Amino acid sequence: MSRSSSRALLALTFILIAGGLLVLNLGGYLQAVEGMALRPLGALQGWLSQRVSAVQTLLTSPADLATLRADNLRLEAEVARLERELIGVREQAAEAEVLAGLLGYARTRPESRYVAARVIGQDISPFIRSVWIDRGSDGGLQQGMPVVTERGLVGRVAEVYATIARIQLITDPQSTVNVRLQTSRADGALQAQLNGELWVDAIDQSASVTAGELVLTSGLGGAFPSDIPVGQILTVRKRDYELFQQAVLQPSADLEGLLVVLVITNFQPLAPPGAP
Amino acid sequence: MAYLLGTGLMALLAVVQSSLLNRFPFLDGTVTLILLATVSWALTGRVTEAMLWAFVGGIFLDLLSGAPFAVSSMALVAAVYLASLTEGRFWEAHPMAPLGIMAVASLVYFAVTMTAVWISGHPIDPGLALTQVVLPSTFLNLLLALPTAQLATRLRESAFPPPVTMG
Numbered sequence: 001m002s003r004s005s006s007r008a009l010l011a012l013t014f015i016l017i018a019g020g021l022l023v024l025n026l027g028g029y030l031q032a033v034e035g036m037a038l039r040p041l042g043a044l045q046g047w048l049s050q051r052v053s054a055v056q057t058l059l060t061s062p063a064d065l066a067t068l069r070a071d072n073l074r075l076e077a078e079v080a081r082l083e084r085e086l087i088g089v090r091e092q093a094a095e096a097e098v099l100a101g102l103l104g105y106a107r108t109r110p111e112s113r114y115v116a117a118r119v120i121g122q123d124i125s126p127f128i129r130s131v132w133i134d135r136g137s138d139g140g141l142q143q144g145m146p147v148v149t150e151r152g153l154v155g156r157v158a159e160v161y162a163t164i165a166r167i168q169l170i171t172d173p174q175s176t177v178n179v180r181l182q183t184s185r186a187d188g189a190l191q192a193q194l195n196g197e198l199w200v201d202a203i204d205q206s207a208s209v210t211a212g213e214l215v216l217t218s219g220l221g222g223a224f225p226s227d228i229p230v231g232q233i234l235t236v237r238k239r240d241y242e243l244f245q246q247a248v249l250q251p252s253a254d255l256e257g258l259l260v261v262l263v264i265t266n267f268q269p270l271a272p273p274g275a276p
Numbered sequence: 277m278a279y280l281l282g283t284g285l286m287a288l289l290a291v292v293q294s295s296l297l298n299r300f301p302f303l304d305g306t307v308t309l310i311l312l313a314t315v316s317w318a319l320t321g322r323v324t325e326a327m328l329w330a331f332v333g334g335i336f337l338d339l340l341s342g343a344p345f346a347v348s349s350m351a352l353v354a355a356v357y358l359a360s361l362t363e364g365r366f367w368e369a370h371p372m373a374p375l376g377i378m379a380v381a382s383l384v385y386f387a388v389t390m391t392a393v394w395i396s397g398h399p400i401d402p403g404l405a406l407t408q409v410v411l412p413s414t415f416l417n418l419l420l421a422l423p424t425a426q427l428a429t430r431l432r433e434s435a436f437p438p439p440v441t442m443g
Binding site for chain 1: 287288290291292293294295296298299301304305306323324327328330331334335336337338339340341342343344345346347348349350353354356357360361389390393397398399400401404405409413
């Protein structure tokens with residue numbers, strides 16, 4: 001057999017083995033093996049990610065970094081706290097209007113429980129928007145759990161292994177989030193576009209949506225808890241001949257610079273990742 | 277021994293790709309380390325090793341990705357096989373040959389992975405993917421193609437020196 005044909009045969013063999021692995025994985029038979037392989041890889045990812053973050057911080061910080069960093073952290077925490085309070089107060093006021101007529105109605109809302117996790121890597125594929133975190137099923141994480149930062153919604157747990165998990169970001173084109181506009185009370189569906197923009201679609205034509213309006217999760221569909229801040233409306237597109245209006249959204253959370261996220265562990269999602 | 281070392285190296289490159297390189301994208305593209313390493317090794321003539329490393333490296337990449345499992349393996353093996361076809365051609369020794377081979381290998385790699393991701397139900401805009409991911413990544417791979425090929429040649433010469441014939 002000539003050298004070139006033996007190489008072709010070798011390449012074909014590898015491709016066929018890879019095809020077999022693909023089929024086995026689709027059937028879910030490789031879950032345990034993947035989990036075992038990801039344990040050391042996740043540890044290595046975490047170690048490297050910490051070093052990279054440290055170097056990156058050192059290189060991008062100003063000279064008198066100790067004082068400035070402390071001040072910045074304090075102010076950021078203060079701004080985040082005030083923003084949360086403001087959103088809470090506005091939301092309560094809007095809800096009070098809706099609920100005023102419903103005598104005897106009392107709404108109880110359980111306190112969320114969080115697990116903090118460090119972002120240790122991004123998806124290798126440039127076509128998929130997701131990140132890896134250093135907590136997995138050992139830390140109580142389950143598929144579908146919502147993920148947030150102190151600023152707002154990040155996404156939800158798409159894959160869980162023992163020590164690490166993959167988070168599907170809201171900027172992934174496969175992700176859909178049911179949302180409600182805070183002031184106009186209109187419902188919509190948040191969908192990432194292929195160019196990376198976030199669009200709130202399916203907003204009722206009669207709703208008066210304005211730029212700057214806050215957008216929260218609606219809780220419809222059961223994939224996310226309600227009232228998590230998602231972002232602010234940037235621009236509105238309304239055409240008389242269309243059934244719905246659309247709006248471009250600026251996410252609250254800094255999805256490009258995620259370092260630490262919070263996973264809400266006491267929320268049981270009704271829909272699998274990918275469903276709204 | 278080379279197979280074992282290569283497997284460890286591929287795992288390391290996959291982690292570096294995920295934790296380090298993906299933080300510094302050019303548009304949405306990044307250097308594809310494992311593609312660079314395996315194609316460069318194939319160009320030194322160690323094609324069987326390069327193909328095995330491509331297969332193993334692809335598995336590591338897919339472990340750290342939401343893309344369909346083992347698709348990167350297929351894409352990398354195909355790219356390395358195409359690179360091996362240049363062996364024995366009259367322009368093989370041309371100093372710029374790695375550039376052309378790396379361009380073709382990058383395009384094949386992204387064509388296969390993009391198609392697989394699209395088939396798995398993930399929406400992809402081909403125009404945007406081409407301008408935001410494929411071309412920037414290919415450009416970065418081309419920037420590093422010549423130094424990586426040089427490094428691979430040096431490594432091969434020191435690890436596997438050519439036999440000396442007497443008389």
